[in-house]
Amino acid sequence: MIKPCQRMSDVPPVVSPVRGTPLLQTVGLTKRYGDFVANDSIDLEIWPGQIHALLGENGAGKSTLVKTIYGLIQPSAGELRWQGQAIALSGPAQARDLGIGMVFQHFSLFDNLTVAENVALGLDGKESFKAISARLAQVARDYGLPLDPKREVWQLSVGERQRIEIVRALMQNPKFLILDEPTAVLTPQEADQLFVVLERLKAEGRAILYISHKLEEVKRLCDTATILRGGRKIATCNPKLETAASLARMMVGTEVKEVKPRGERRITVPRLVVNDLNLPPDDPHGVSLQHISLELKGGEILGIAGVAGNGQDELFAALSGERPVKEPGNIIIDGIACGHLSITHRRKLGAAFVPEERLGHGTAPRMRLSENALLTGHAAGDMVRHGFVNAAATLQTVDRATQAFDVRKAKRDPEAASLSGGNLQKFVVGREILRNPAVLVVNQPTWGVDAGAAAIIRQALLDLADQGAALLVTSQDLDELMEIADRIAVMFHGQLSAALPRSEATRERLGLLMGGSSIDGKDPAHAAGA
Template sequence: MATSIAERPLVELRGVSKRYGDLLANDRIDLALHRGEIHALLGENGAGKSTLVKILYGVVEPTAGDIVWEGRHVTIASPVEARRLGIGMVFQHFSLFDQMTVAENVAVGLSGADSLKDVRARLVEISRGYGLGLEPDRAVWTLSAGERQRIEIVRCLLQDPKLIILDEPTSVLTPQEAEALFETLERLASEGRAILYISHRLEEVRRLCRSATILRAGRVVATVDPRARSAREIAALMVGSDVGEVKPHGPSGGGGEAALSLRHLTLPPAEPHQWGLKDIELTVCKGEIVGIAGVAGNGQGELFAAISGEQLAPRPENVIIAGRACGRIGIDGRRRLGAAFVPEERLGHAAVPSHRLSDNAVLSHHASGDVVRGGLVRFSAARRLARAIADTFDVRTPERDPLARQLSGGNLQKFAVGREIIRRPALLVVNQPTWGVDAGAARLIRQALVDLAGEGAAVLVISQDLDELFEIADRIAVIHSGRLTEARPRAAWTREAIGLEMLAAGEEPAEAAHAA
C-alpha cells in the first residue's frame, strides 16, 4: 500500500551501540529518518554524535545493533558502500586534501568513473546553482574555512544522495548564506531526500527542523519537535542541566582609555589569493568587548597576525598597545605589554597536538610569568599552571596532564582561552573563540570573556558567529576583503545590516594583489 511505503522510514537504526574499550560511545541508539525530513542530531561534544554519524557513513563498525535501509537490513562496511546506498556526508573536520585543487578534491570523493573534466563541469554547475561560488582550479590550501566547507557541500550534492548528513554546516556562513543554505536544504528535502542535521546552534535547528534527537553520554535522552520547545529547554536536555545565559558585564561598556589602537594598518597579501589588510582603523578601550564579524577568509587571519605580532606592521605606530607603538615588536614583546592572543586553529596553532598541556602552557607563558627562570623551564610550575587552567575553566581531561590532541575540541578551546585569561591580560585578542565548540563550552568561554572585560580588560573578538557577537560585544565592526568598517555600538546594528556589510561587493583578491 502506498501509505505504508510513505510511512516506512528511509533509514532506521535499532539498538546501535559502539564500544571503545571501556567507553560506550553509543549506547543502544534508536533513530528513524523519513524521506523529506530534516532531522536534527543534537548533543554536546563527546555525546556520541560523531560516532553515530561515522557508523551511518560506514567509517566505523557498530559493536551491536541493526541498520535498516529502505526496509532491508544492511551492513555499511565502508563509505563507498554508504555512497552506493545513497548516503552523502558533509564533514565537520574537513576531509580535504590541501595540495590538490578544488576539482580534484571533489573528484576523489566520488565513487563513479567520471573523468576529472566532467566532474569539473558539474562542480561549476552545482556551485553556481546553489550560489556557492567555488573556483575549480584553486589549490585548497589557499582557501578559507568557509570555502573549504562549500567544497564539502558540493562534493556531497554531486552524488545525488537520498540521505545527506551535515555536520555543523553553517558555522562559516553569513546569515544570508545560511538562509540560502536552508532554502537549499528545504528544496532538497522537498525532493524527497532525508537530511540529518548536526548543529549546536539551537535557533537554527528550531528554524529548520521538525524533529530532533538529543544525545547525552552516548544515549538518546529525548526526541522532540524543536519548534515546540525553547532553545533553552533543548540546551538543558543536551547538557543535563540548565545552561543559563551569559551574564552581561555591567555598564562599563567602553569609554575607558584605549588599550589597542590600529592606525592606517595596511599589509600586502602574503599569498596571491589572500586579501591583505587595507587601511585598518580600530580602537579597543579598557572594559569593552569589540567584535569583528565577517565571512571566513576576508582578512581575519591577517588582522589577527598583525595584532599579535606574528606579522609585523610596516611602521611602529600602525599598532599601539597600552600606549606604546609596537608595530615592529614581536609577539613576546607585545605579551610583556599585557596583551594575550588566542588564534583560530586549536590544534597546530594555539596548541601543539603531541605535547602535554603543561608544555603547551609554557608556550604562551614563557616570556611573562614565572614558568621559565634563568632559561630553564620549571616543570612543576608548568604542571601547576596547566592544572590551574583546567580547574578554573572546567577543562575535562582523560588523565592528569594529557596530550593536547587527547582533548575534545571544546575542552581544548577552553584550555586555549583559559591559558591566556588566567594571566589577567589588559588586552585579549581572540580569533573564532567558539568555532566547533558545544553549547556548554561556548557559554563558559563567552562568560569568561565578558567577565574579563568586566574587570577592566579590553577584549577583541573576531568571530563568524553573529549570535555570539550580539550576545557579548559592546561594539561591532565588519571585515570584508581586507577592509574594516567603523566599530558601531551593538544596538546600532541589525543582523541584516551586518550581513550586507559582509557581502559588500569588493574587488577580486587577484586584483587586490595587483594594486598592492
C-alpha cells in the same frame, strides 16, 4: 509523524505512526573504542521527505553516528537498515551506491584545481570530464547554487566551496543527504539560501540528516530532532514544539548558565590602537590586510565578525607579533608603538593572545599542561629565573586555571591532547586571563566548545573587560558577538568595516557586511573589497 517529545526514560521506543518503512533505520547501534562507548545502542528512523536534526554537544557521538551511517566506521553492535533491509556497509562507496550522500564540515577540495576538476575527482564511475562539467552546471542551475565550473577553488569564498561539496553530493542523486554543521561557515544570508535548497530537496522526497548546534536554525528548518548526550539518545522530538532553552537543556543535561549582563561599564583610555595596517599575505592563497584601523579602549570588547578566511588569521598574526610589521606605529599597545616587536615583547607590555586552533597553535599537543603554561608564561612573571624554569610556578598556573575555570582532566598535569576541546579551551583562555592582561586578543573563543564551557569562557571575557582590560574578540558566531561585544566590526577580503555599536548591529546589517556590501555612508571605493 509529529509527536511531542518522548524521553527515553519514561516512554518505551514506539513504532512510528507513519505507514511503510523508514528510509534508513538504526537499531541499537553501538560503537565502542576500547572501554569508551561513543554510541550506545542508538535507535534512529529517517523518513523520506524529512529534515531530521541531530543535536548534541561536542563529544555526544554525532560524528560517530553519521560516520557509521556513511560507512566510514563499522559498528561494534546493532544494525543499519536501508529501506527495511539490514545492511553492512564496507565503506563510503557502498553508501553512495545506495543513495547516501554526505557533506562534511571540513571540505576536501584541492585549491589549485577548478570546480569541475574537484567534482570529477570525487565521483566514482567512468563519466567523461565533459559530461561531468555539463551535468555539474545543470545541477547547480536546477538548485539555484551558482557555480562556475572553470574557476579555481582558491579564488572561491567558503560559501562557494561548500556549494561545490553540496553539488558534488547532489550529482549522485542521493535519497538521503547528511550535512555536518553546514551553516557554521556561512553568513546569515548565505544560510538562508541554503535553507531554500534544503526545503526543495525535502519537497523532492529526499531525506536530510542535519547536524547542528544552532538551535534557532533547527527549530526553523527541521521536522524532527534527535538529541544525543554522552553517546546515548536522550530524546526524539519535534523541534518546532520545543524552545531553544528546552533543547539546550536536553543537550547539556542541566540548565545552561546564562551569561550575566555586564554591569556599569567604565570605558577608559585607548589600550590597543591599530593605524592603517597593511600586510601582504604569507602564502600565495592568503589574504592581504588592507588599511586596517581600530581603536580599543580599556573596559571595552570589540567584536570582529566575518566569514572564515577573510583575513582574521592574518590580523591575529599581525596583532600578536607572530608576524611583526615594519612600521612600529601600525600597532600601539598601551601607548607603546610595537608593530616591529616580537610576541614575547608584546606579552611583556601586557598583551595576551588566544589563537583559534587550540591544539598545535595555542598548545603543544604532546606536552604537559605545565609546559603549555610555560609556553606563553615565560615572557613575564616568575616562571623563569636566570634561564632556569621554575617548575613549581608552572604547575601553580595549571592548578589556578583548573580551579578558576573548572578544567576537567584525569590527572593533575596531563598532556594537552588528552583534554576534551572544551576543557582545553578553558585552560588556554584561563592561562592568559590569569596573567591579568591589559589587552586580550582572542580568535574564536568558543569554537567547537560545549555550551557549558562556552558560557564559562564568555563570562570570563566579560569579567576581564569589567576589570579594565581591552578585548578584541574575533568570531564567526554572530550570537556570541551579540552577547558579549560592545561594538562589532566585520572583516571582508582583508578589510575591516567601521565598528557598529551593538544596538545598531543587527544580524541583517552584519550579514550584508560579511557578504561584502558596504555600510551606508561609507566611502564605497574603500569598502568595495579586493
